[in-house]
Amino acid sequence: MIYAEITGWGRCLPPAVLSNRDIERIMDTSDEWIFSRSGIRERRISHVIGAELGVVAGARALAAAGVAAADVDMIVYATSSPDELVPNTASIVQNRLGAVHAGVLDINAACSGFSTRSTWFPT
Secondary structure, three states: OOOOOOOOOOOOOOEEEEHHHHHHHHHOOOOOHHHHHHOEEEEEEOOOHHHHHHHHHHHHHHHHHHHOOHHHEEEEEOOOOOOOOOOOOOHHHHHHOOOOOOOOEEEEEEEEEEHEEEEEOOO
């Protein structure tokens, strides 16, 4: 039996940060109030679509693994806010990376998607 193996990983975070302190300046709230209810102190603000972030993260994962995009078997893209419903975001990432043999799958996942936005399973 052949099992999937993660041999490299990559990430891409937007550079713009919106902190709870920033929100305090424009709303009647506080960092303590927001954090006690959500566990969030800051969030990233992207000026590009999620697929663009996925492509950068994917390219970094391929480089870390030393694997060519054509050798990737599966791309799983986890998000609670896809760019489009059809085509799915994983297929956009697949096309941009040149992972011509990879199956693709979007998973509607919030919390777990934030820690592993894209997962790559090379051969």
